Structure formats: structure tokens, C-alpha cells
Amino acid sequence: MTVERPLTANIQPGGEPLSLREYEKVGGYQAVRKVLTSMTPAQVIDVMRESDLKGRGGAGFPTAVKWGSVPLDSKKPRHFIADADEMEPGTFKDRVLMEGDPHQLIEGVIIGSFATEAESAFIFIRWEYTLAQKRLRRAIAEAYENGYLGKNILGSGFNLGLHLHVSAGRYICGEGTALVRSLEGDRAIPHSRVPRQTECGLWGKPTILNNVETLCNVPHIINKGAEWFRDLSLCEDGGTKMYSASGRVKRPGLWELPMGTPLREIIEEHAGGMREGYRLKAVMPGGASTDFLLEEHLDVPMSFGSVQKAGSRLGTGAVIVLDDKTCPIGMVHNLEYFFAHESCGWCTPCREGLPWAASILQAIENGKGIPEDLSTLEKLTWMMAPGRTFCALAPGAMEPLGSALKYFREDFEQHIREKRCPWR
Amino acid sequence: MPLLTDAMKQELQAEIDRSETRKAACIEAMQIVQRHLGWISDESLLEIADFLQMTPDELEGVATFYNHIYRKPVGKYVILICDSVCCWIMGYESLQEHIARTLGIRLGETTADGLFTLLPIQCLGACARAPAIMIRGELYTDLTPERFDEIIASYRREA
Numbered sequence: 001m002t003v004e005r006p007l008t009a010n011i012q013p014g015g016e017p018l019s020l021r022e023y024e025k026v027g028g029y030q031a032v033r034k035v036l037t038s039m040t041p042a043q044v045i046d047v048m049r050e051s052d053l054k055g056r057g058g059a060g061f062p063t064a065v066k067w068g069s070v071p072l073d074s075k076k077p078r079h080f081i082a083d084a085d086e087m088e089p090g091t092f093k094d095r096v097l098m099e100g101d102p103h104q105l106i107e108g109v110i111i112g113s114f115a116t117e118a119e120s121a122f123i124f125i126r127w128e129y130t131l132a133q134k135r136l137r138r139a140i141a142e143a144y145e146n147g148y149l150g151k152n153i154l155g156s157g158f159n160l161g162l163h164l165h166v167s168a169g170r171y172i173c174g175e176g177t178a179l180v181r182s183l184e185g186d187r188a189i190p191h192s193r194v195p196r197q198t199e200c201g202l203w204g205k206p207t208i209l210n211n212v213e214t215l216c217n218v219p220h221i222i223n224k225g226a227e228w229f230r231d232l233s234l235c236e237d238g239g240t241k242m243y244s245a246s247g248r249v250k251r252p253g254l255w256e257l258p259m260g261t262p263l264r265e266i267i268e269e270h271a272g273g274m275r276e277g278y279r280l281k282a283v284m285p286g287g288a289s290t291d292f293l294l295e296e297h298l299d300v301p302m303s304f305g306s307v308q309k310a311g312s313r314l315g316t317g318a319v320i321v322l323d324d325k326t327c328p329i330g331m332v333h334n335l336e337y338f339f340a341h342e343s344c345g346w347c348t349p350c351r352e353g354l355p356w357a358a359s360i361l362q363a364i365e366n367g368k369g370i371p372e373d374l375s376t377l378e379k380l381t382w383m384m385a386p387g388r389t390f391c392a393l394a395p396g397a398m399e400p401l402g403s404a405l406k407y408f409r410e411d412f413e414q415h416i417r418e419k420r421c422p423w424r
Numbered sequence: 425m426p427l428l429t430d431a432m433k434q435e436l437q438a439e440i441d442r443s444e445t446r447k448a449a450c451i452e453a454m455q456i457v458q459r460h461l462g463w464i465s466d467e468s469l470l471e472i473a474d475f476l477q478m479t480p481d482e483l484e485g486v487a488t489f490y491n492h493i494y495r496k497p498v499g500k501y502v503i504l505i506c507d508s509v510c511c512w513i514m515g516y517e518s519l520q521e522h523i524a525r526t527l528g529i530r531l532g533e534t535t536a537d538g539l540f541t542l543l544p545i546q547c548l549g550a551c552a553r554a555p556a557i558m559i560r561g562e563l564y565t566d567l568t569p570e571r572f573d574e575i576i577a578s579y580r581r582e583a
Contacts, residue, residue: 086549087546087547087549088547089508089509089510089546089547089551090508090509090510090547090551091547091549091551092549092550092551092552095549126549127491127492128504128545128548128549128558129549130561130562130563131563161442163442165451165452166452166455167451167490168451168454168455168490168491168492168493169490169491169492169546170489170490170491171546182451183448184444184445184447184448185443185445185447185448185449185450185451185486186447186486187485187486187489188489188490202444203444203445244551244552245552246510246513246551246552246554247510247513247514248513248514252551252552252553252554253552254552288508288509288547318551320509320510320513320551322513323513326513330512331509331512331513334507334508334509334512335509338507338508338509338546338547341546342546344489
């Protein structure tokens with residue numbers, strides 16, 4: 001059985017991406033043509049609903065629900081944003097998609113904008129993705145020259161401007177309301193989720209924000225249909241998924257696989273298992289803000305629902321492997337230091353709590369921990385639980401910490417008892 | 425003596441023209457000026473704020489929030505070393521120690537000849553090829569101390 005890989009079909013590792021002409025030759029921009037000349041926005045949303053496409057940025061929110069939540073009579077112009085601010089440590093799927101096939105993303109942006117009647121679109125890309133920026137700039141210029149962007153696209157009367165915004169760098173921009181503030185020229189501080197951004201977002205206008213991988217799926221769903229998309233997967237969530245593995249595995253990398261591929265298959269088959277002399281100790285299944293899982297969880301299908309049942313989150317599908325020769329406390333300290341640095345500082349639990357957690361972990365790692373530290377860390381996971389902070393940054397940061405306290409208890413205690421790191 | 429040249433102002437104006445508001449161009453504006461002048465000094469901050477019709481304090485708030493706006497002078501080449509989790513697992517600490525020894529600078533410092541500044545960076549998105557650094561937007565992966573020395577030698581020749 002050949003496995004279909006729609007998202008990466010045009011991508012040549014290490015090669016140049018397809019030009020607009022080459023992209024058209026393999027069926028590119030056919031979905032835009034179909035949508036603009038023969039469908040209504042409501043019909044596009046219906047196809048997305050039938051496909052059950054869920055957001056690939058980490059939250060798994062149904063795309064059709066997001067697109068459909070723009071009130072029909074709401075203000076215009078509306079804005080459509082592709083979130084290319086991929087900063088979740090461990091994650092690089094969107095970089096590969098943008099570098100490898102920039103027109104695929106642009107096509108998804110045009111269709112999403114049409115479906116939500118947005119006339120202004122942005123790709124919000126992180127500063128460090130310099131090659132993706134270069135290739136997207138060229139592809140956007142080609143799309144304008146060939147009438148896929150600009151006024152009266154394909155004679156349909158639909159207008160769309162697309163701007164590539166290069167961020168000056170901050171993890172919090174991955175939070176939707178913070179990203180919008182950044183585009184407005186402000187500090188990227190999250191704001192209230194009421195009213196929703198789909199009603200009142202960028203400059204007070206309805207704004208739709210989708211992850212890059214999500215949008216790359218859209219042209220294929222339009223071309224081949226919802227049923228085809230659902231059948232690509234091995235589980236209840238449709239489509240394929242970009243999964244990656246990093247750490248001390250034999251072949252770290254990124255693969256497009258059916259949604260619901262078991263975690264074990266990703267690590268043992270695609271990544272080739274552990275390097276010689278290393279054993280697997282634990283795994284973060286979906287980037288830095290997901291709970292650790294253990295060897296006993298490896299048969300979990302990597303879908304939104306199944307990973308949640310196992311006690312973690314699918315997140316970005318970026319698997320980070322912790323081996324037995326790396327100190328788990330050192331690793332958790334690295335993670336909490338990252339989150340502390342990237343806290344925007346707006347709400348107290350996150351601003352004060354994350355550096356507190358990081359400093360306790362550093363003390364334990366340096367052999368200066370005391371037994372009470374563990375209950376303090378536990379209290380911090382409770383104080384930064386969902387609902388106690390302004391946005392999802394601190395609760396996300398507590399996922400690796402909370403699960404580490406559960407799974408690596410003995411390692412914490414050994415550090416404190418022996419007043420040193422046993423791995424150093 | 426104004427720091428913003430007419431050419432820079434033209435670039436700034438182009439960003440303002442496509443923005444909904446003048447202020448919305450401020451992150452692009454600071455990146456443009458930094459590309460020309462290397463960093464954002466107090467003087468250039470005042471001029472950019474004036475051009476965008478923002479107060480200097482408001483612009484300073486934005487400038488100090490983002491990782492890639494430099495409010496202190498940096499060397500000709502900024503070495504961004506990824507300190508996030510995958511690079512940490514794959515040897516970030518020993519690489520950073522090697523860099524510190526070779527160049528004689530710690531994180532946040534610039535070499536005496538003004539060539540290199542070493543700064544930490546959050547995940548470069550090269551997690552499958554860790555450890556990684558970036559210099560002038562160029563990504564270097566699977567780094568070993570030997571490879572790092574070669575890269576630095578090539579920048580020294582260029583400089």
C-alpha cells in the first residue's frame with residue numbers, strides 16, 4: 001500500500017522549492033480556481049467541516065468552527081493570519097513546509113481568506129526562519145504577478161493583499177492575541193479572549209489565525225474532498241500529520257505520516273531507535289510544553305484524543321526523546337528557564353512563578369536542593385494551572401514540570417539526598 | 425547630525441504606506457534601521473519614534489520586548505547559539521564553553537576587535553540537527569568544536 005503524503009509531495013529535501021509555473025503543473029492553484037469560481041464561502045467551510053480538519057498548531061481546534069465563527073454581518077475589512085511563528089522548542093515542521101513548498105501555504109491562505117471574506121492577509125514568521133522568508137517573498141511576488149493575489153483574483157471580484165511580517169522574536173507571539181498586538185506594533189502581551197478575535201481582533205476587526213501546517217492541508221481537501229482526507233488517517237482525527245523526533249535517536253528527522261501513527265513507530269522505525277549505548281528514559285510527544293510520557297506509553301496513537309488519554313498532548317507532534325545518559329532534572333531546568341525567559345511579564349503567577357521554578361530546579365541540579373523544594377515545585381504547578389494565568393504559556397510550562405515530578409521522583413530525591421547531580 | 429538617511433526614511437515610509445497605522449510599522453522600522461546601523465541607539469530610537477509619531481517611551485517599550493532588537497552595540501557578526509532543549513541534550517553546554525574559550529567572550533559579550541558578539545537564542549528550529557548556531561541569518565547545524573573553528577576562520581577572512 002502506498003502511503004499518500006500530500007503536504008510533502010512537492011518537497012525535495014535540500015532542493016529548491018517549485019516555482020509558481022512548476023507548482024501549477026502539478027495541480028497547484030487549482031483549488032484556488034475551484035473555490036473562487038464555483039464555490040461560496042459557506043460551501044468552503046462546509047467542506048472543511050466534513051473533513052474534520054483540526055488545527056495543527058497544538059490546540060487541535062476544528063478549522064471549520066473557527067472560520068464559521070466570524071459573524072456574517074461583522075465589520076470589514078477582516079484579517080486572515082498564517083501563524084508561522086514556530087517557536088515551540090523541538091518543533092520545525094512549519095519551517096520545512098515553508099522552505100519546501102511556499103506556494104502550498106499561500107494557496108491555503110487565499111482559500112482561508114476567501115472562506116472568511118478577509119481582504120487582508122499576513123504571514124507572521126519568526127526572525128530566525130531566514131530561508132523560509134526568502135522563499136516566501138519570492139513566491140508571494142510570483143503570486144501577485146500571476147493574479148492569484150491582488151485585486152479581482154481570477155476575475156472573481158475577490159481581492160486579497162498578503163504581507164509577510166518578520167517578527168523580532170518572542171515565544172509569546174505564538175499566543176493568538178499577543179500575535180495580533182505584535183502586528184499592531186505593540187509589546188506582544190496577550191489580552192482578554194472575550195470578545196473572540198474572530199469578532200474583534202487586529203485593529204478591532206474580525207481576525208482569523210491558523211497554523212501553517214493547518215493551512216497547507218486546505219488546498220488538498222478542496223481538490224480531493226473531505227472523505228479522501230479523513231481516510232488518510234489511522235484514527236478519529238483526519239489527514240496526515242508532520243511528526244518529528246529529536247534527541248539521541250539514530251536518525252532524527254521529520255516525516256509526514258498518517259494521523260494516529262503510534263509513537264513507537266515514529267521513534268523505532270522512522271527515527272531508527274536509540275543511538276548505540278543509549279536507552280530511552282522518557283518522551284515529550286508534542287514539543288516543550290507537553291507532559292512527559294514513558295516507555296509504557298509508546299504504543300499510544302499520535303492523535304489529539306489518544307495522547308490526551310495517555311496523560312499528555314499531541315501538541316505540535318514534535319517528539320523530544322530523553323535518554324538515560326541525560327539528567328532529567330537538567331532537562332526540566334532547561335525547559336523552565338526557557339519559559340521563564342519568554343514570559344511576557346504581564347500576569348504575576350507567570351512572571352514570578354516561572355523564574356522561581358527555574359531557580360529551584362537549578363539549585364537541585366547544582367546539589368543545593370532541600371527536601372521542601374519538591375512540595376514548593378508541586379505548589380507552583382498548582383498555582384500556574386490552567387485558569388490561574390492570563391494565557392496558556394505558564395500552564396504549558398507546568399506540563400513538563402508536573403509530569404517530571406511524577407515520573408522522575410526518585411531522580412529528584414537522589415539529587416537532593418546526595419547533594420549533586422548523579423549524571424555529572 | 426541625523427542618523428536616519430533619506431534612503432532609510434524611504435524604506436520606513438514604504439512600511440508605513442502598507443500599514444494600517446504608522447505605529448504598526450515600528451517593528452519593521454527598527455529592524456530596517458538596525459540593518460543599516462547595527463543596533464538601536466538612544467539617538468536613532470528618538471528619530472524613529474519621531475518619524476512614526478510615537479513617543480520615545482512607547483517605542484522603547486516595544487524595542488526592549490523583542491529578542492532581535494539590540495539596544496546595545498553588537499559586533500559585526502552576532503553569533504546566536506541555540507540554548508533550547510534539543511540543543512541542550514545534544515551538547516549545547518560544551519559547545520558554549522568551547523566558544524567562550526576560543527573567542528574569549530561569554531554570553532552577551534563582544535570580542536575586543538568588535539567582530540563577534542555571542543548571544544543565546546531560543547530554539548532555531550534545527551532540532552534534528554542539534555546543536556545549532558546562526559550567524560548573519562545563516563544556519564549552522566550538527567556543530568562540533570572543529571566545525572565551529574572553521575566557520576569562525578571564514579568570517580575572520582571575510583572581515
